[in-house]
Amino acid sequence: GQQVMQIPQYQHVQEGEDFTTYCNSSTTLSNIQWYKQRPGGHPVFLIQLVKSGEVKKQKRLTFQFGEAKKNSSLHITATQTTDVGTYFCAGTSGAGSYQLTFGKGTKLSVIP
Amino acid sequence: DGGITQSPKYLFRKEGQNVTLSCEQNLNHDAMYWYRQDPGQGLRLIYYSQIVNDFQKGDIAEGYSVSREKKESFPLTVTSAQKNPTAFYLCASSTLGGGNTEAFFGQGTRLTVV
Numbered sequence: 429g430q431q432v433m434q435i436p437q438y439q440h441v442q443e444g445e446d447f448t449t450y451c452n453s454s455t456t457l458s459n460i461q462w463y464k465q466r467p468g469g470h471p472v473f474l475i476q477l478v479k480s481g482e483v484k485k486q487k488r489l490t491f492q493f494g495e496a497k498k499n500s501s502l503h504i505t506a507t508q509t510t511d512v513g514t515y516f517c518a519g520t521s522g523a524g525s526y527q528l529t530f531g532k533g534t535k536l537s538v539i540p
Numbered sequence: 541d542g543g544i545t546q547s548p549k550y551l552f553r554k555e556g557q558n559v560t561l562s563c564e565q566n567l568n569h570d571a572m573y574w575y576r577q578d579p580g581q582g583l584r585l586i587y588y589s590q591i592v593n594d595f596q597k598g599d600i601a602e603g604y605s606v607s608r609e610k611k612e613s614f615p616l617t618v619t620s621a622q623k624n625p626t627a628f629y630l631c632a633s634s635t636l637g638g639g640n641t642e643a644f645f646g647q648g649t650r651l652t653v654v
Contacts, residue, residue, distance in 0.1 A: 437580065461642060470630060471583070473642035516582065518643070526571050526590055526636055527598065528643060532582035 430455050430521050434531030442539050447504040449534035451517035458520050460493055460500040465533070466513045474502075507538050543567065546631050546646035553625075553653050561616045561649045563631035570636045572614035573643065576600060577628040586629075589614055590636060618651065625653045 431454040441447050451460065459478045463471035475484055477493035477500060484491045490503040500517055514533040520526055544565040553559045565572065571590050575583040585598030589608040603622025608614055614633075618625045628650050632643040 434582075459641070463643075470645040470648050471632075471643075472645070476642060518583075520641070526634070526641070527585065527588060527596070528573060528632075528634070529585060529599075530575070530583040532580070 430519070430527065430529045432517060432519055432529050432531040434517055434534055436534055437532060438535050438537070440537045440539060441507050443509060444506050447507050447511070447536055449502050449515050449517075449536075451500045451502075451519075451531050453498045453519050455521050456497050458497075460497075461518045461528070462491060462500075462502055463516045463518060463530075464513050465516065469513075471516060504536075507536070509538050509540055512536060512538050544631060544633050544644050544646045546629075546649050548649060549647060551649055551651045553651070555653055556620045558620055559618050559625075559651065561618065561629055561631075561651070563614045563616065563646060564612055565614075565633040565644070566612060567633055567644060568611070569633035569644070570611070571634045571641075572608070573632040573634075574598075574604070574606065574614070574616045575630045575632065577630055577648075583630065586616065625651060627651060 433452045461476045462474040465471045481495045482493040488505045492501045514535045516530050516533040518528050518530040547562045573588045574586040584600050586604050587606040589595035605617045630648045631646045634641050634643045
């Protein structure tokens, strides 16, 4: 079945440093979504990418979708303590299927 | 308020007992999902449903059962056949196609089997 791999599993950064998490799918995706889960909370939707090569920005967050629609990345510029949490990518393969498969997530710790 | 509600937040059961987790949404979403979350494992899909009276197995369906008799409701039963049921269970819903299909999650149910 569809597999979504995400690296790294953990990342510790000094406040102000940049952070990137990468997502790779074993199959071509219809779309890729990114979620953030704060400690003790539930995943909250950040963004969806649909087009090949798409790049979207949300303030300090930059999201990219690969040309082949099999990989994606999330980059945070100048991390802040409020960025702490686990970031997940999730994808669907389409073709009438709406099975949303999540990566294992990257847990981000920010050292003040 | 629109949203997705899971209950209870914490649940304790004895080993060998079946237990049903509730999930209700008033977002008029067609798709609903059940995920299990264990430390370091991310979210693993148990079952999902795209329409009333129909559902599909996810990656870890063994030991679980679901029903979708109403659009708003998608309860999950953790049966005694599930070998390691202690986990954090998350229910989600989304629209189908037509643009943004973001998943809205409930607050989760933390199940502990003793």
